[in-house]
Amino acid sequence: MTATNLALTLTESFRRRVLVIDADLRRPSMHHTFGLPNNTGLNDALLGRDNMPTAFEMSSRLTVLPAGCPNPDPIGVLTSPAMRQLVKFARDGYDWVLIDTPPVGLLTDAHLVAQMVDAVVMVVSAGAVPYRVVQRSADALGRDRIIGVVLNRAAAAPFERAYGYGGYGGYYGAHSHEDQEQA
Numbered sequence: 001m002t003a004t005n006l007a008l009t010l011t012e013s014f015r016r017r018v019l020v021i022d023a024d025l026r027r028p029s030m031h032h033t034f035g036l037p038n039n040t041g042l043n044d045a046l047l048g049r050d051n052m053p054t055a056f057e058m059s060s061r062l063t064v065l066p067a068g069c070p071n072p073d074p075i076g077v078l079t080s081p082a083m084r085q086l087v088k089f090a091r092d093g094y095d096w097v098l099i100d101t102p103p104v105g106l107l108t109d110a111h112l113v114a115q116m117v118d119a120v121v122m123v124v125s126a127g128a129v130p131y132r133v134v135q136r137s138a139d140a141l142g143r144d145r146i147i148g149v150v151l152n153r154a155a156a157a158p159f160e161r162a163y164g165y166g167g168y169g170g171y172y173g174a175h176s177h178e179d180q181e182q183a
Helices: 002-012 030-034 042-046 081-093 109-114 131-141 157-163 168-182
Strands: 018-022 062-065 096-100 120-125 146-152
Touching: 002 018, 002 030, 002 062, 002 096, 002 120, 018 030, 018 081, 030 062, 042 081, 081 096, 109 131, 120 131
Parallel strands: 018 062, 018 096, 120 146
Antiparallel strands: none
16 A cells, blocks of 8 residues: 555656556555456566556556466566566656565565665554564665655554644644733
8 A cells, every 4th residue: 555655646746657566466455456457467477478567557647567366476477587677668668666565574575576676665564563573674675775664554543642633733722822811
């Protein structure tokens, strides 16, 4: 979902042409988010079943390449010359190419794909991933390649007091009320 939100931000706010690729070949999910079929996609193209993968143009600036049929052992296709060629083709045709992968701490897929890209945005699930695992994952990806970290699934409760209606709103409202009484 983070890759999807980033893609939408880049296309709508910054007017960039973006290709989003679902490279989670074990458990594809991006097609659900966009309401797309997943019968062909990245996996099929990399296996040579489809010379040009089926990508869906969601708008004039947003294109989505679903994963295609699940592949329980995608390492061979993710490290193939076809994958490198696809990344190069995508770089030449789009302002931004976002490649969504499985979690880096669990599988090698993300690490292998990260070697083909210019930069990495690391997504960390709040409260679910121990700090040492995050550190190891950052080391595996290459800290110099990480341009940002997104903390997702964070509970809003700790932040509601500071930034919700009862936080600053109450603070400013209290001053306003006191000032009126003194006048």
